[in-house]
Amino acid sequence: MHTDTLIIGASQAGLQLATSLRQLGDVGSITLLGGETHPPYQRPPLSKAYLKGDLAEDRLLLRGPEFFEQHRIELRCGEWIEDLELSDPRLGAGTATTRGGDSLHFGRLALTVGGRPRRLRVPGDDLRGIHYLRDVADAAALRVELAEASHVVVVGGGFVGLEGAAVARAAGKDVTVVEASDRLLSRAVDRIVSDFYADAHRRRGTTVLVQTSVVGFTGTDGRVTGVGISTGDTLPADVVIVGIGLLPRTGLAESIGLHCEGGVLVDEAARTSVPSVVAAGDCTVSTHPSLGHIRLESVDNAIVQARVAAATMLGVEAPPPAVPWFWSDQGDVKLQIAGVNKGYDRVVLRGDPDAEKFSLLYYRGQALVSIDAINSPLDYMAVRRILDAGKNVPVEVAGDGTVALRDFLRD
Numbered sequence: 552m553h554t555d556t557l558i559i560g561a562s563q564a565g566l567q568l569a570t571s572l573r574q575l576g577d578v579g580s581i582t583l584l585g586g587e588t589h590p591p592y593q594r595p596p597l598s599k600a601y602l603k604g605d606l607a608e609d610r611l612l613l614r615g616p617e618f619f620e621q622h623r624i625e626l627r628c629g630e631w632i633e634d635l636e637l638s639d640p641r642l643g644a645g646t647a648t649t650r651g652g653d654s655l656h657f658g659r660l661a662l663t664v665g666g667r668p669r670r671l672r673v674p675g676d677d678l679r680g681i682h683y684l685r686d687v688a689d690a691a692a693l694r695v696e697l698a699e700a701s702h703v704v705v706v707g708g709g710f711v712g713l714e715g716a717a718v719a720r721a722a723g724k725d726v727t728v729v730e731a732s733d734r735l736l737s738r739a740v741d742r743i744v745s746d747f748y749a750d751a752h753r754r755r756g757t758t759v760l761v762q763t764s765v766v767g768f769t770g771t772d773g774r775v776t777g778v779g780i781s782t783g784d785t786l787p788a789d790v791v792i793v794g795i796g797l798l799p800r801t802g803l804a805e806s807i808g809l810h811c812e813g814g815v816l817v818d819e820a821a822r823t824s825v826p827s828v829v830a831a832g833d834c835t836v837s838t839h840p841s842l843g844h845i846r847l848e849s850v851d852n853a854i855v856q857a858r859v860a861a862a863t864m865l866g867v868e869a870p871p872p873a874v875p876w877f878w879s880d881q882g883d884v885k886l887q888i889a890g891v892n893k894g895y896d897r898v899v900l901r902g903d904p905d906a907e908k909f910s911l912l913y914y915r916g917q918a919l920v921s922i923d924a925i926n927s928p929l930d931y932m933a934v935r936r937i938l939d940a941g942k943n944v945p946v947e948v949a950g951d952g953t954v955a956l957r958d959f960l961r962d
Contacts, residue, residue: 555579567831573622583625589686593611593612630650634648675768681791702788703724704792708736728760741892799846810823822863831856847877885928896914919949933960
């Protein structure tokens with residue numbers, strides 16, 4: 552079989568890349584290939600509305616079958632690529648061989664392969680009832696078991712873990728979060744926000760343990776019953792949710808000689824170290840002109856990077872870069888982030904964390920670079936627009952709650 556463009560990874564990024572190629576006028580054949588049996592679907596609701604039972608599985612789908620037919624995108628699900636070769640690195644052409652032995656000859660290649668959950672390797676890690684939450688099959692299995700559980704232990708105080716903890720606690724389960732570092736969300740937010748989330752979850756009845764690691768799992772008849780922690784205690788557990796990070800899938804990229812450094816390394820145009828091959832989404836580490844290498848795990852990044860990759864493949868001008876954004880729903884607490892806080896050297900607090908409605912503005916020097924808005928959508932939207940417009944909010948007035956941030960959009 553031959554296809555003009557092969558996109559490996561039927562993810563949000565993969566679907567967007569295929570769609571953008573058509574929107575930019577590409578008339579060649581496009582094959583979108585994914586290992587999961589499901590068509591491309593939304594992943595963020597898996598740890599939120601879908602896990603809670605508020606969203607049916609068919610509502611997760613990003614597009615229906617008619618979309619792929621109308622846009623002449625051949626979608627092949629349930630097919631993993633076993634071998635990948637470039638016959639002409641200058642053009643990006645080559646051959647992909649599926650696990651089933653089929654060969655696909657392609658003229659151009661894009662990788663949107665995402666990542667896989669980082670595994671916790673301790674005694675008892677193979678017991679039933681220990682769940683990782685990455686795909687819809689994971690979420691479906693966890694949703695069934697949560698319904699019958701009494702004691703839930705969440706390993707990892709990142710976004711996925713805390714979202715799962717909020718769902719379990721809202722359902723009346725006894726929930727304990729175990730985090731190895733000294734605070735929650737330590738890689739993403741300032742300590743002010745970390746401390747707020749620890750307090751917010753505790754107020755809702757969740758036990759939060761920081762600077763505590765998991766040393767093993769205990770079980771009966773092959774099923775988990777307890778979580779051993781570094782204090783020497785064993786926490787009762789009917790269900791365990793492990794959320795300790797994502798490992799980008801780099802195997803295929805490495806097999807064709809692409810440079811990988813914590814992910815598939817790409818430039819501002821989504822080009823890999825073999826410029827004829829592009830990559831987008833969670834599998835990538837992008838090069839920022841002032842911040843160096845950055846890996847962003849978000850729907851926004853997947854969509855924006857895929858649009859850029861499509862433009863690069865066709866040799867047309869890419870859309871202008873937009874300010875990255877992200878959100879997390881943890882029960883009735885909504886966090887909205889705009890910008891990238893990497894390298895910040897000061898923060899300004901607006902509002903009162905105890906009231907569960909505040910914003911934290913991040914600065915590098917005198918320049919506003921990011922916001923964490925908790926139940927503060929007006930602040931979030933104002934700062935997102937300010938950053939997009941290349942404007943600023945002076946540090947000395949940023950914390951004044953009587954000052955409307957949207958006023959700084961005016962010339």
